[in-house]
Amino acid sequence: xxxxxxxxxETGHVPPAxxxxxxxxxxxxxxxxxxxxxxxKVIAIQYGCTAIAIGMVGLVLSLMxxxxxxxxxxxxxxxxxxxxxAVTMHGMIMVxxxxxxxxxxxxxxxxxxxxxxxxxxxxxxxNMLSFWIYLLSVLILVASFFVPGGPSGAGxxxxxxxxxLEGTPGHEWGAILMLVSLAFFIIGFTMxxxxxxxxxxxxxxxxxxxxxxPLTVWGIFMATILALLAFPALLVSAIMMLFDMLLGASxxxxxIVSMGEQLDHSGGSPILFQHLFWFFGHPEVYxxxxxxxxxxxxxxxxxxxxxxxxxxxxxxxxxxxxGLSFIVWAHHMYVSGMNPYFGFFFxxxxxxxxxxTALKVYNWVLTLWRGNIHLTIPMLFAIxxxxxxVNGGLTxxxxxxxxxxxxxxxxxxxxxxxxxxxxxSPVLVLYGAIYHWYPKISGRMFHQGMAQFHFWITFVxxxxxxxxxxxxxxxxxxxxxxxxxxxDFILPSAQxxxxxxxxxxxxxxxxxxxxxxxxxxxxxxxxxxxxxxxNATTLEWQTATTPPGHGNFGKELPLVYRWPxxxxxPGEDIDFLPQNQPPRGAG
Amino acid sequence: xxxSVAQGEHTGGMAGVxxxxxxxxxxxxxxxxxKAMMWIFLLSDTFIFSCFLISYMEVRSTTTAVxxxxxxxxxxxxxxxxxPLVLIAIMTFILITSSGTxxxxxxxxxxxxxxxxxxxxxxxxxxxxxxxxxxxxxxTKLIVEEGVRPWGNPMxxxxxxxxxxxxxxxxxxxxxVGVIFLVITAVKxxxxxxxxxxxxxxxGRKGSYQFVETMGLYWHFVDLVWVFIFAFFYLW
Numbered sequence: 036x037x038x039x040x041x042x043x044x045e046t047g048h049v050p051p052a053x054x055x056x057x058x059x060x061x062x063x064x065x066x067x068x069x070x071x072x073x074x075x076k077v078i079a080i081q082y083g084c085t086a087i088a089i090g091m092v093g094l095v096l097s098l099m100x101x102x103x104x105x106x107x108x109x110x111x112x113x114x115x116x117x118x119x120x121a122v123t124m125h126g127m128i129m130v131x132x133x134x135x136x137x138x139x140x141x142x143x144x145x146x147x148x149x150x151x152x153x154x155x156x157x158x159x160x161x162n163m164l165s166f167w168i169y170l171l172s173v174l175i176l177v178a179s180f181f182v183p184g185g186p187s188g189a190g191x192x193x194x195x196x197x198x199x200l201e202g203t204p205g206h207e208w209g210a211i212l213m214l215v216s217l218a219f220f221i222i223g224f225t226m227x228x229x230x231x232x233x234x235x236x237x238x239x240x241x242x243x244x245x246x247x248x249p250l251t252v253w254g255i256f257m258a259t260i261l262a263l264l265a266f267p268a269l270l271v272s273a274i275m276m277l278f279d280m281l282l283g284a285s286x287x288x289x290x291i292v293s294m295g296e297q298l299d300h301s302g303g304s305p306i307l308f309q310h311l312f313w314f315f316g317h318p319e320v321y322x323x324x325x326x327x328x329x330x331x332x333x334x335x336x337x338x339x340x341x342x343x344x345x346x347x348x349x350x351x352x353x354x355x356x357x358g359l360s361f362i363v364w365a366h367h368m369y370v371s372g373m374n375p376y377f378g379f380f381f382x383x384x385x386x387x388x389x390x391x392t393a394l395k396v397y398n399w400v401l402t403l404w405r406g407n408i409h410l411t412i413p414m415l416f417a418i419x420x421x422x423x424x425v426n427g428g429l430t431x432x433x434x435x436x437x438x439x440x441x442x443x444x445x446x447x448x449x450x451x452x453x454x455x456x457x458x459x460s461p462v463l464v465l466y467g468a469i470y471h472w473y474p475k476i477s478g479r480m481f482h483q484g485m486a487q488f489h490f491w492i493t494f495v496x497x498x499x500x501x502x503x504x505x506x507x508x509x510x511x512x513x514x515x516x517x518x519x520x521x522x523d524f525i526l527p528s529a530q531x532x533x534x535x536x537x538x539x540x541x542x543x544x545x546x547x548x549x550x551x552x553x554x555x556x557x558x559x560x561x562x563x564x565x566x567x568x569x570n571a572t573t574l575e576w577q578t579a580t581t582p583p584g585h586g587n588f589g590k591e592l593p594l595v596y597r598w599p600x601x602x603x604x605p606g607e608d609i610d611f612l613p614q615n616q617p618p619r620g621a622g
Numbered sequence: 623x624x625x626s627v628a629q630g631e632h633t634g635g636m637a638g639v640x641x642x643x644x645x646x647x648x649x650x651x652x653x654x655x656x657k658a659m660m661w662i663f664l665l666s667d668t669f670i671f672s673c674f675l676i677s678y679m680e681v682r683s684t685t686t687a688v689x690x691x692x693x694x695x696x697x698x699x700x701x702x703x704x705x706p707l708v709l710i711a712i713m714t715f716i717l718i719t720s721s722g723t724x725x726x727x728x729x730x731x732x733x734x735x736x737x738x739x740x741x742x743x744x745x746x747x748x749x750x751x752x753x754x755x756x757x758x759x760x761x762t763k764l765i766v767e768e769g770v771r772p773w774g775n776p777m778x779x780x781x782x783x784x785x786x787x788x789x790x791x792x793x794x795x796x797x798x799v800g801v802i803f804l805v806i807t808a809v810k811x812x813x814x815x816x817x818x819x820x821x822x823x824x825x826g827r828k829g830s831y832q833f834v835e836t837m838g839l840y841w842h843f844v845d846l847v848w849v850f851i852f853a854f855f856y857l858w
Contacts, residue, residue: 053647060826073826157655160826225666233659236649244646263662267669274788275677283773284784286681302685302779307677314673595646 049242049594059154059586073159074585075144078166080476082140085166086133087551089173093128096121098544105537107518107530115517116204119188122515123205124180126191127213130319131220132173134461138326139224139262140169142468143231143255145476149575150252152240152593152615154586156230165230168223172216179205179212187213190515192312195287195305199280201294211280214273221266221273231259240574242595246350247614249573249599250343253350254329257357258322264361265318272311279303309371313364320457321360325353327464328395331417333599334464334471335399337571338414339406340610342600344398352391359388369437370444378437385435389428396425407603407610411569412486416467419494420460427456430505445515448508451501459497466493466550473554474568475575478582479561485553489546496543503532572613573599656825660836664843667796671847674789675854681781690777692856695768696760710856713756714848717797720749721845724838731811731834739834740811746841747804750797757794761787786855793851796844807837 062068072078099121103113113121144162148155156162179186188204189197197203198210205213235248235256248256278284279300287308288300336343343349365373365381399421408414430452433439443449466489473481508514511524519525567576579589593615601612633641643649650658682689693706700708727742764770764786772787774780810816810829819828 050646053651057827157659158825158827160824225663229659229663229666232662233655237647237653237655237658239647242646244644245649246644247646263666264669267666268673271670271673271677274792278772278784278788282784284788285773285780286677286784299773302681302687302781304681304684307680307684310680311673311677 049596052241056154056592060159061585068585071163073155073163075148075156075159075162076476076583076585076587078162079141079144081166082136082144082169083142085170085173086137086141089128089177090133090137091547091551092177093125093133094544094547096125096128098541100125101537101540103517105534116188117185118517119190119515120186120204120209123188123191123193123213124176124186128176129458130191130323131217132176134323134457134465135224135262135319136169137465138323138461139231139255139259140166140227142251142326142330143259144227145472146251146575147231147234147255148238149578149583149587150249150573151235151238152243152574152588152595153234153238154588154592157233157238158230161226162230165223165227168219168226172219172223175212175216175219179209179216182208182212185209192309192316193276194312195276195279195303195308196289196291196300198276199288200291211277214277214280218270218273221270224262224266228259228263231255232263240592240595243614246347247595247598250329250332250346250349250353251326251573252329253353254325254327254332257353258325261318261325261357261360262322265315265322267315268311269315272308272315275311276308306368306371306373309368310365313367314361316367317364318360320453321356323457323461325357327420327461328353330468330471331420331464332395332399332402333571333573334413334417334467335402336600336602337471337569338409338411338417339403340409340602341402341406342602344401344404345394346598346600348394349398352394355391356388359384359391363388366435366440369440375437382435382437386432389432389435392428396421396428412481412483412490413467413471413569415487415490415494416463416470419490420463420467423455423463423494423497424460427452427454427460431456442511443508445513446508447504447512447514450514451504451508454504455497455501459501463494463497466490469554471569472575473557474564474581475578476582477558477561478564479557480564480568481557481561482553485549485556489550489553492546493543496539496546499539500536500543503536507532570609570611572597572601572611574614577613577615654830654832654836656827656833656836657839660839664839667843671792671850674792675850678785678789678854681785682779685779685781687779689779690775690782692858695764695770695777695782696856707856709756709760710852713753713760714852716749716756717753717845717848720746720753721842723749724841728835728838731816731831734817734831736811736814736817739831740808743804743808743811743834743837747801747808750801750804750841754794754797754801757790757797761790789851789855793844793847796847800841800844803837804841807834 060073062072062074068074069077072081099113100118102110103118144156147153184205184207186205187193187198187210189206189210193210193213199206203210235252239248275284275286279286279288283299285300285303287305288298288303289305290301291298332343332349363381363385365377366385369378403418430448434443434449434452470481470486473479507529510526510529512519512529519529564581566578566581569576574593574595575583577593578587594617595614596617597612597614599614601614603610604612642651645651696710697704697706698708699705723742723746727739727746730738730742764783769776770783770786772780772784775783810820810822811834814820815822815829816831816833817829819830821828822833
């Protein structure tokens with residue numbers, strides 16, 4: 036009964052302001068307001084639109100791969116070279132340029148300041164530069180489609196030596212542009228990421244303690260810290276690889292014979308690249324997952340009209356996952372030929388990370404338990420996320436153990452696993468979050484019917500795509516292969532499953548256009564949204580105007596009296612108490 | 623709880639840390655935004671240099687060819703005697719000295735002593751510039767006289783040249799950027815931007831002598847990194 040009141044410290048006292056408010060820079064021109072804007076909310080929308088646009092390119096590339104796998108050699112525009120180029124670009128675009136940019140650059144920019152009660156990021160000008168450098172990195176990446184040889188075809192992991200060997204598509208220009216683009220992405224992200232971290236730490240409003248932050252902010256905050264510490268490894272490996280490619284150095288290139296010729300390289304270590312890459316690559320999984328964890332917690336709590344179960348545990352689980360994610364990287368390298376003792380260590384840490392993660396899943400389910408569940412569109416996506424994430428997590432147990440991983444390595448089982456856990460799961464949260472916050476960002480409600488259709492096709496379709504893929508993987512069907520050739524161990528029925536997956540993928544892919552259409556349609560024709568359509572407690576719903584203006588809040592910044600999950604508090608007239616509502620009697 | 627927080631701001635030790643972190647508004651009391659941001663940037667930059675140095679150690683220990691002896695490669699012949707590491711010793715001395723002048727600039731900044739602050743910032747910048755100059759001399763000598771290239775050198779393992787140019791180049795880039803910002807900071811001090819709180823172009827925040835300290839954090843970091851590069855590259 037009294038869980039909600041015992042969880043937080045309810046006092047009428049809010050400490051006095053420690054610093055005077057900083058003045059905002061108000062742009063005077065149209066260009067300064069909407070294009071070269073320093074307002075975090077405008078930057079967020081710019082980030083979001085750019086990320087979704089390049090994400091659509093990634094989606095088309097994935098359909099191209101599926102067409103070849105489902106109907107081998109039916110389409111003359113797909114050949115082995117551009118198939119592997121599609122694999123490469125699809126992976127890199129989705130992981131870095133879509134998910135990282137959308138979660139941190141998009142949602143981070145919009146919701147960090149407004150949820151913690153700040154008017155903007157701490158350094159808006161640097162924040163603006165962050166977006167423009169990100170855009171530049173996207174343009175460089177896109178440019179690699181148009182250079183001689185096309186984009187890199189080394190797989191999204193860009194493993195040397197094949198990335199720079201003759202015979203790998205894109206070894207002339209594509210790989211170089213990819214590395215340069217990544218370097219720019221990292222520089223741009225660092226500018227934004229420093230802003231997000233300092234804003235959370237140093238620019239909260241009066242009464243907003245760290246333990247009163249919505250979990251969305253906690254997730255984005257921790258993910259940003261991970262990114263600031265993980266991207267350096269990628270930057271360094273990109274620089275070293277550029278040395279190898281442009282200056283003939285041999286950091287990653289051993290002595291090697293290619294096309295019957297002894298190359299000029301000698302003495303380098305390809306495994307070093309793998310270590311550097313995965314030192315970035317594994318935290319990257321959590322850079323994508325932690326914001327999703329945070330947002331889904333908020334969505335579940337709002338639409339179940341119930342406090343999140345175990346808030347403090349949820350926060351510490353985010354922190355623990357963040358810390359552990361730095362010591363599990365070599366579980367991506369069990370078959371790389373590294374010292375087998377490493378495999379033992381990294382398998383252990385990998386399984387340990389399941390503990391805080393499982394704790395979060397239990398808490399989400401317990402939040403739903405006996406809640407007043409409203410099956411709104413965001414809630415459908417959030418519940419869909421829990422199912423999908425559990426599925427993906429369970430297959431992670433197979434791949435985290437060395438002996439089980441060895442036969443499954445480089446099969447479609449791996450593809451199915453990581454698409455369930457870090458593609459479909461975060462994307463479901465992204466959709467849920469976009470539907471959840473769309474009324475606040477645009478001032479209009481989205482179209483319900485289209486959104487329902489979008490959810491069911493996407494959710495069921497994802498399972499139609501990835502469940503069969505597990506079976507194919509267990510059968511031994513390798514990933515990244517253009518065609519299977521005449522192999523005995525792959526049964527003829529595998530082709531039937533592949534066709535089925537491809538048809539499902541096309542249906543799901545086309546349905547995403549409906550989502551974009553819904554966003555645009557609702558922007559003009561949607562029903563006007565009220566300031567707080569979901570009756571949520573967090574500060575972004577308490578703004579004076581919808582969408583919020585420059586500076587987020589009115590003349591006075593809100594004062595925070597309570598944690599963000601005061602739903603269905605016993606003895607109250609309404610079932611939610613906003614964070615800025617003073618306790619009774621404190622006036 | 624509010625009472626304990628109010629008292630906590632004045633207590634030191636772990637209790638003070640806990641009180642600060644469980645309070646509202648700011649986790650680091652009295653720390654301006656730019657200073658907090660510089661610390662976090664330096665943490666990120668630490669990871670960059672760590673990756674560089676660990677990669678260097680890795681390639682050095684896995685490469686099959688013999689690693690050139692640094693005390694022979696980095697020796698200068700002065701008056702007919704070959705003295706090992708003499709240039710590096712001078713460069714290190716200069717950079718460490720510049721950390722001293724930087725620290726003095728911060729102190730005079732907090733005393734709002736405009737002329738001394740600007741003077742010391744310029745001295746620091748000049749010392750940094752001479753460091754970069756000597757580095758350019760060292761690179762020229764290696765490239766022109768010793769024939770060291772990123773893809774190979776006459777002394778042994780080809781990775782010697784590539785790691786050397788990469789790591790010292792990345793550090794030299796940091797020093798050069800630092801010199802530019804030292805000059806900018808000095809100009810701001812002389813112009814009175816920190817006295818009359820003129821907003822900065824990049825930060826948009828009111829000018830204050832605390833920016834000198836933030837500049838100093840970066841500069842000391844660059845010096846500290848050099849100590850590690852010096853130890854791992856020249857002394858190993």
